[in-house]
């Protein structure tokens with residue numbers, strides 16, 4: 001659909017995308033940028049959406065442009081909405097401002113908001129759709145997934161040893177990943193809307209589940225802390241300390257939990273364990289992405305990172321084993337970014353055209369794999385981080 005655009009259009013859309021990126025990452029609303037140019041091609045207004053409860057990007061840009069929008073072109077990273085929200089439909093605002101051409105990137109996947117392009121065309125506005133659409137989609141990756149699927153996107157954070165252990169036999173686990181990985185986890189948490197653990201993890205580890213800076217202080221954007229399961233937590237539990245919002249979902253059903261979180265405007269959930277809960281999400285086919293931190297260590301015993309999945313033979317997607325590079329540090333390795341988890345549910349026949357295996361994840365460290373021994377064979381015993 002990328003026809004009818006000029007180099008000037010591309011430059012203006014890139015400017016709108018840059019603006020959009022200034023919006024909040026963790027938010028029920030997408031990040032959107034808008035640039036309005038006047039009839040001579042000069043930028044007259046620009047804006048971005050600063051999150052739920054604030055004006056849409058088009059409204060901000062039109063306000064700045066004022067009368068200069070008359071006969072001009074609006075560049076928006078998302079199809080202008082046609083629904084009546086807090087600020088009224090942006091498609092109507094664009095028409096009212098006298099904009100005669102609208103170029104947008106991503107078509108709105110939200111059925112409540114879509115239809116803006118048709119509304120604009122019906123009003124006689126020239127519409128160009130799909131310019132740099134991929135860039136706009138990746139800017140709102142989890143939001144796009146959530147709106148398309150009608151449920152929050154689920155990212156599973158997993159920290160394991162090379163032999164897939166999440167803890168030692170005595171249950172201690174805090175040292176499995178090092179400082180670099182832990183800092184990365186806090187970035188990951190801050191980019192999600194909710195952090196989810198089971199009551200087993202909450203009772204055993206008493207995690208705080210907050211997004212913090214390296215100095216230990218809380219970040220400005222703190223995700224909702226969610227504990228899933230029926231067992232009661234003690235009042236002294238860290239997730240109940242009031243430092244950021246928390247909720248307990250008294251269910252064992254991942255679908256029920258995700259529906260409840262969707263109703264709380266959660267669009268991206270970070271699943272942090274434990275093994276039983278992770279297995280429940282895998283079994284339900286509700287794991288969309290894995291971020292794995294693999295410690296170059298062997299434990300030989302201790303709990304597995306994921307509970308029983310009922311798999312008794314190697315599923316087709318796992319048949320080819322990809323080789324990854326050694327970790328970047330002595331105690332931790334980040335395997336981000338990860339490919340979507342595309343394994344079919346266990347105990348079912350494979351689909352007619354099984355999805356391809358996940359591509360090898362680019363590591364953050366050296367690119368040449370060692371010729372013989374894995375790093376764990378050379379690593380020294382780990383110290384608590």
Ligand code: ZN
Pocket residue numbers: 056058080081088089090091
């Ligand atoms: Zn709007």
